[in-house]
Amino acid sequence: SDEEVSTPEGRVFAAPSARRLARELGVDIAQVDGSGPGGRVSDADVRAHADSGGDADDGS
Amino acid sequence: MVVGDIATGTDVVVIGAGPGGYVAAIRAAQLGKDVTLVEKNAYGGTCLNYGCIPSKAFVTASSLAHDAGNAEEMGIHADPAIDMAAMTSWKDGVVDQLTGGVEKLCKANGVNLMEGTATFADENKVRVGHDGEGQGSESIEFEHAVVSTGSRPVQVPNFEFDGEHILSSRDALALDAVPESLLVVGAGYIGMELSTVFAKLGTDVTVVEMLDSALPGYEDDVARVVRSRAEDLGVDFHFGEAASEWEEMGEGITVRTENADGEVSEFGAEKALVAVGRSPVTDTIDLDAAGVETNDKGFIETDDRARSNVEHIYAVGDVAGEPMLAHKASKEGQVAAEHIAGEPAALDYQAVPAAVFTDPEIGTVGLTEAEAEEQGFEPVVGQMPMRASGRALSMNESEGFVRVVADEPSGFVLGAQIVAPEASELVAELALAIEMGATLEDVAATIHVHPTLSEATMEAAENALGHAIHTLNR
Amino acid sequence: MVVGDIATGTDVVVIGAGPGGYVAAIRAAQLGKDVTLVEKNAYGGTCLNYGCIPSKAFVTASSLAHDAGNAEEMGIHADPAIDMAAMTSWKDGVVDQLTGGVEKLCKANGVNLMEGTATFADENKVRVGHDGEGQGSESIEFEHAVVSTGSRPVQVPNFEFDGEHILSSRDALALDAVPESLLVVGAGYIGMELSTVFAKLGTDVTVVEMLDSALPGYEDDVARVVRSRAEDLGVDFHFGEAASEWEEMGEGITVRTENADGEVSEFGAEKALVAVGRSPVTDTIDLDAAGVETNDKGFIETDDRARSNVEHIYAVGDVAGEPMLAHKASKEGQVAAEHIAGEPAALDYQAVPAAVFTDPEIGTVGLTEAEAEEQGFEPVVGQMPMRASGRALSMNESEGFVRVVADEPSGFVLGAQIVAPEASELVAELALAIEMGATLEDVAATIHVHPTLSEATMEAAENALGHAIHTLNR
C-alpha cells in the first residue's frame, strides 16, 4: 500500500468503468487522450485508443 | 506435526473473518473458487464485534439521550436516565444480528468456515490450531492465501489492559455502568468518538494527548469544531502530555503524565481508556514460513492487486497498511478475490473516504488544499458554513462546514472536508464525484433536495466557482 | 393611475421572493443586472416561512421527543414533555434567521428590495401596490420579468380555512398547543409529514384520503413502509373517503366523508388539517395585461429557458408547474437569471430529486423501473434492505431499502427509490450519478465509508450487477 506519487500530469481522470475497460483491453489509461472536460477519459476514448493499436500495458 | 493432523486442499484460504477477510472469501466463492475462511474468534472481526458497529451504536444512543435532555429550547423537556447494562446488551444484540448475517452470507455463497488459529507452515500450507475440546490442528494446502488478520490496540508501557482500571476500546464498549469519570489517553478518532459518547452519557471526561491537538492528521479548522463541541460537553483536554504510569487510588486510579519538559501531572479518574493507535497482527502467523515480508511497522506491503511479495499470497485490511479502515479492508478483499479469480481488478480508486463519528461528524475524501498544492495542482476551494444551511438550523445545528477542493484550471473535484451533522453520509456524493472525474460545475449543476444538508455540497462547489447564492463569494 | 404613482426602471423585475424568486434575483444581480425584487408578504416565500423549513423543524423536534421516549430497548428511559408554544417559537426563530439571511444576501448582492403587491400593467410594466400606511402604488418598467408568485393550498368545498377548526398546513405549523386529536384530509406528502409529526407529539391522528393509498404517486412498496410505520405510531387511515362537510361538536368538530358508493362516515377530532394539494398563484397578477398565458390548471407553461409565451417574461417555481418543489424553483430561477444575462443556461438537468420527510424518509430521483421500461430502456434493478445495513441497525432502524434502477445494456443509472433514515441526504449521490451518466459499476466501485447508510447505495448497485456481498443476488 505504498503511496503513489500523483502529479497533475500523472493522474488520470476517468470513471471507474473506464479504468476497468482499459485494464480489460490491456490499455495503459495514462496514455489515452481524454476527450471530456479537462481531458477526462471516457469509455469511447479508451476504445479508440485500443483500436488505434495503442500500447498494451503489462496487465496482471 | 501434531497428532490428528488432517490435510485438506482449497483454492483459497482466507485468514481472519473481518471486513477484509469475509468480503474476500464471499467474492472469491461467488467467482467459483473453493474457499476456506479461518477465524479464531468471531465472524465480522474487530469491526463488527468491538469496533465500527458497537461504537456507532453507542454514538447513536448517547446522542439521543443527550439531545433529548438538552432540548428545552426546542420545547422538549426530558431528563433521560441511562441503563448502561441495557444499552450494552442492545448493542450486543445488534452485533449478534450482523455477525450472524456474515456467517449466513458466507455459507449461502458456499464458503467453508473453519474455526481456529491459522499459521503458515510453508508457502502453500497453513496449519489451523483448535483450542479447547477437540484440540489439535489440521493443515490446509492452498493455491492462494489472503492474510486478513487485522490489528490490535497499541499498548502504552505500564498501561496493560486489565478491563477494570485500564480499558481498551473493546472494554469501553462493554461496560455495564456509566463511569463517573474517565481519563482518555489519546485524542485520535477512537479516543474522540468514545470521549464524546461518555461525555454525552454523563461521564466526566478528561483527555490527555501527547501531540498538541485533537484529531492529529485532520486540518486545524476541522478538528477545532469537534474539539470545541467536546469542550461544550464538558471534556477537558490536556495536550503535550504522555501517560507514564498509574496506580489505584480509592475506588479509582491516579494517572501520571509527563510533558516534553519532563514536568509531571496527575489525573484522577474512575477508569482510563487507552486509545493511542493500532498495530497489525502479523507477528503471530509465521509469515516467515511462507516467505512473506513485513515493513518496519509490521505491515505487509502490497501492490495494486493486493499481493504481498509472494505472488500468490495477498494481504488486505489493517495488515496491509494505512488507512486502517473497514471499507478499505473490504475493497482490498474484493480486489484480491477478483484478481485471484482472474478478473481484471485493481486497487485503482482515486480516494478512500473516512469519517469520524464525533459531534458533529467529520467526513473527508481525497486531497486537502495543501495536499493538492503539493501534488502540483492549482487548487481552488469553496466552502459553505452550516449556519447558512436551512436544514442544519432546522435541526438546531449550526457548527461546521462543507469544503470542496478542486483543480482550478480543469475544475476537477480533488477532495472534500466536511464537519457537519451526517458528514459520514454527505461524503459519499463527493467520493463519487472524485471517482467519476466530476468538475465543480457538475456538482453545482446537480439539483439537490431542499432542505437538506447535502445542499451545502452544491453551495460549496458554487462558492468555489464564485457564484454561490447562500454565501458571499470569495 | 393611483395618486402618488412613481415610475422607475429596472433591467429585471422579480415578483415574489420565494426560493424561485430570490435565487433569480440574486443570480441576475451577480451577473450585473439591475434587479428589483417585489414581495408582498415575507422574504423566503412559502418555503422558508410556512413550508419546507417550519415542517422540517417540527419533523426533527417531534422525532427527537418520540425517539427518546421510546428507547427503553437502547437503555434510555425518558418521558419527554412537549411545550408546543416553545417549539413553535423556536421554529419561528429558525425561520427569522433564514429569512433575515435571504434579505441580507439580496442586499449584499445589490438587489433592490421592494415591499408590495405586483400586478402587470402591460408587457413591460408592473404596478406595485402598497398596503397600510404609505398606501399607494408605483410603476416599474422592466426589460425582463420573472414571475415567481408560488402557490396556495387547494380549498376543499365547505372546508374554508379558519385557523381554529379547519387548518391549512401553515396554521398547523403555528399551533401553540398539541391537539388531542387531528383529522388530516389528504395523504399526500404534506399530509403524511404532518401526520407523522403530530402522531409523534402524542396527537391522535386520523387520515382520510380520497384515493386508495397513502402517498399516491409513489410506488406501492415505498409508500407501504411509511404507511405501516405511521400506523405503528397510531395513525388511523381511511382510504376512498372524500371530506364533504363538517360542524362544531363540543370542543371540537365532526367531519363527514363520503366514499365512492355515497356512503357517509363521521370522524370526530379537535381540529382538521386540510392538505389536498396546492395551486399556482397566477390569477391575481393580471397576467393578461402582459399577454402571458396559463394552462387549464393555472400554470404558466415555460420552455427550457424558463420563458413563458412572452419571450422576455419568465416563470419559475410553483407557478411553472410540477414538481412543486423548492429546489426545482431555485434551479429555474437560476436558469432564468442566467439566460436573461445572456449566458448559455438551460433547464437541461436529467432529474429532479424529491424527498418526503416521514419516518422513514423517502428520497427519489429519476425513473422507476416501470417508467424506465415505458421509455424503452431495458431496466435492471438492484436493492439493499436496510435490515442488512450495519449503520441502520446501530441506529435501531431496520425498515426500508435503497433501490437503484439502471439500463442493463449500458449500465447507466436511471433512477433510485430510497425509503430509509436520511433518504433525503442519500438521494444526493444518486442524483449526481444520474447527471454524470454514471454506470452501476461506477457507483459500486466507489468506496463508501463503513458503517454508513450510503453503503446501501453501493450494495444496491452491486446487487443489480449480480455480485452484492451483503445481500443474496437476484
Ligand SMILES: Cc1cc2nc3c(=O)[nH]c(=O)nc-3n(C[C@H](O)[C@H](O)[C@H](O)COP(=O)(O)OP(=O)(O)OC[C@H]3O[C@@H](n4cnc5c(N)ncnc54)[C@H](O)[C@@H]3O)c2cc1C
Ligand atoms: C473502537 C473502534 C472503532 C472503529 N470504528 C471504525 C469505523 O467507524 N469505520 C471504519 O472504517 N473503521 C473503524 N475501525 C477500524 C476497523 O475496525 C478496522 O479497520 C477493520 O476491522 C479492519 O478489518 P480487517 O478485516 O483488516 O481486520 P479485523 O476486523 O481486525 O479482523 C481480523 C480477524 O482476524 C482474526 N484473526 C487474527 N489472527 C488470526 C489467525 N491467526 N487465525 C485466524 N483468525 C485470525 C481476528 O480474530 C479477527 O476476527 C474501528 C476500530 C475500533 C477499534
Ligand SMILES: Cc1cc2nc3c(=O)[nH]c(=O)nc-3n(C[C@H](O)[C@H](O)[C@H](O)COP(=O)(O)OP(=O)(O)OC[C@H]3O[C@@H](n4cnc5c(N)ncnc54)[C@H](O)[C@@H]3O)c2cc1C
Ligand atoms: C407544509 C409545506 C412543506 C413543504 N416542504 C417542502 C420540502 O420539504 N421541500 C420542497 O422542496 N418543497 C416543499 N414545499 C413546497 C415549497 O414550499 C414550494 O415548492 C416552494 O416554496 C415554491 O417556491 P416559489 O418561489 O415558487 O414560491 P413561494 O415560496 O410560494 O413564494 C412565492 C412568493 O411570492 C409572493 N407573492 C405572491 N404574489 C405576489 C405578488 N402579486 N406580488 C408580490 N409578491 C407576491 C408570496 O408572498 C411568496 O412570498 C412545502 C410546502 C408546504 C406548504
